[in-house]
Amino acid sequence: MILEKYSFGIGDRFCHQGKAQLSALMKAKEQGLSITPVWNKSHREHTIIGTVPADTRREALDAVKALQWDGPYFVDADHIGPGNVDQFIESSDFFTLDVADFIAQPADKADVDTFVKKYGKYISSLAIDGIEQNLEVTEEKIRAIAGKFLLAVKQAGGIYRHIAEAKGAGSFITEVSMDETDQPQTPVEMLFILAAIADEEIPARTIAPKFTGLFNKGVDYVGDVSGFAKEFEEDLAVVNFAIKKFGLPEDLKLSIHSGSDKFSIYRPIAEALKKFDAGLHIKTAGTTWLEELIGLAMAAPDGLSIAKEVYVEALVRFGELCGPYETVIDIDTAELPTAEEVQKWDGQSFASALRHDQSCGQYNPNFRQLLHVAYKIAAEMGTRFTDALDRHEDIIAQNVAENIYERHVRPVFMEAR
Numbered sequence: 001m002i003l004e005k006y007s008f009g010i011g012d013r014f015c016h017q018g019k020a021q022l023s024a025l026m027k028a029k030e031q032g033l034s035i036t037p038v039w040n041k042s043h044r045e046h047t048i049i050g051t052v053p054a055d056t057r058r059e060a061l062d063a064v065k066a067l068q069w070d071g072p073y074f075v076d077a078d079h080i081g082p083g084n085v086d087q088f089i090e091s092s093d094f095f096t097l098d099v100a101d102f103i104a105q106p107a108d109k110a111d112v113d114t115f116v117k118k119y120g121k122y123i124s125s126l127a128i129d130g131i132e133q134n135l136e137v138t139e140e141k142i143r144a145i146a147g148k149f150l151l152a153v154k155q156a157g158g159i160y161r162h163i164a165e166a167k168g169a170g171s172f173i174t175e176v177s178m179d180e181t182d183q184p185q186t187p188v189e190m191l192f193i194l195a196a197i198a199d200e201e202i203p204a205r206t207i208a209p210k211f212t213g214l215f216n217k218g219v220d221y222v223g224d225v226s227g228f229a230k231e232f233e234e235d236l237a238v239v240n241f242a243i244k245k246f247g248l249p250e251d252l253k254l255s256i257h258s259g260s261d262k263f264s265i266y267r268p269i270a271e272a273l274k275k276f277d278a279g280l281h282i283k284t285a286g287t288t289w290l291e292e293l294i295g296l297a298m299a300a301p302d303g304l305s306i307a308k309e310v311y312v313e314a315l316v317r318f319g320e321l322c323g324p325y326e327t328v329i330d331i332d333t334a335e336l337p338t339a340e341e342v343q344k345w346d347g348q349s350f351a352s353a354l355r356h357d358q359s360c361g362q363y364n365p366n367f368r369q370l371l372h373v374a375y376k377i378a379a380e381m382g383t384r385f386t387d388a389l390d391r392h393e394d395i396i397a398q399n400v401a402e403n404i405y406e407r408h409v410r411p412v413f414m415e416a417r
């Protein structure tokens with residue numbers, strides 16, 4: 001089982017927009033651009049919303065059937081670990097093994113020694129195709145990397161083998177993710193993490209490092225764009241090197257988490273993909289829910305009143321909603337519109353404040369980020385919310401599809417060809 005060159009993680013909180021999401025990739029296909037849809041959803045999201053992995057599988061199946069999609073597609077058990085993997089085994093065929101919690105937990109001394117010995121041959125000023133400056137590899141660096149990451153990769157190996165035993169090796173895609181940690185990984189670290197993944201015999205198709213800069217939820221990239229561009233290119237070069245030297249799967253590629261809406265780095269990403277003829281997996285999650293709210297707001301009066309209700313309640317429960325996302329949102333509370341102000345808005349005002357169009361004077365990133373984490377409130381509304389999604393399916397679907405196609409598929413994948 002292989003993963004196509006381009007794949008797109010189209011997570012969907014309420015499992016309602018599968019068809020709309022797929023229609024955006026269908027449109028790309030009509031232009032000769034093949035992108036594999038991957039419906040990703042984490043244990044955390046399932047728990048907050050009250051869905052189960054089988055719901056995601058059903059959503060994918062329904063969409064594929066309705067649109068007669070004949071390409072590959074996957075259901076991703078996103079950010080799973082030893083404690084929750086079993087709930088996902090039946091419904092998923094893509095597993096994102098999250099071992100970030102084990103990073104920096106010291107590895108066994110003997111394992112570190114063996115690793116250092118095995119990879120000692122790379123101690124040098126290492127030339128890698130596609131990287132201008134040689135990577136400086138020293139014994140101390142290899143030892144430090146092994147000490148920091150070996151245990152995490154071993155954990156990933158354990159989960160991988162557990163899934164393989166249950167489902168059969170070769171019947172699913174494996175991603176290793178290390179993005180939910182404080183420190184970005186350098187290209188040298190990436191190199192030896194990939195070596196360790198090969199040693200564990202994990203047939204990883206995607207690797208999600210933590211990149212330099214802030215990948216906050218639902219808003220643009222914050223950081224040094226040229227620094228990111230350099231790091232991204234070096235990571236691509238390291239992946240190619242690792243495929244050849246360590247015997248990792250030929251289709252191994254990078255995966256970018258919280259990849260939606262990072263408009264200012266899409267151009268360097270597309271250029272780097274073109275330069276290296278490389279593939280990419282990009283994950284989005286929460287933003288389809290924001291398009292649902294935009295669609296509802298535009299469907300006055302009942303849709304708009306639900307959208308307003310979510311915001312007003314989110315203001316009241318600010319701390320509770322933002323807490324779990326503290327490190328990936330940045331809200332200036334002074335810039336949040338008050339409940340009274342929002343109550344006076346028409347649908348267009350609500351949609352313009354929320355839609356991620358930086359050229360629009362009404363766009364408010366603080367408003368957008370608060371709503372991004374407010375899906376719990378909609379989940380608590382139960383069928384009142386999901387019935388409204390059904391009632392206004394047309395306008396919502398239009399927003400969902402346009403967001404994926406125009407703001408993501410075009411700048412990233414179309415430009416990478």
Ligand SMILES: [Zn+2]
Nearest residue numbers: 179180257258
């Ligand atoms: Zn992630």
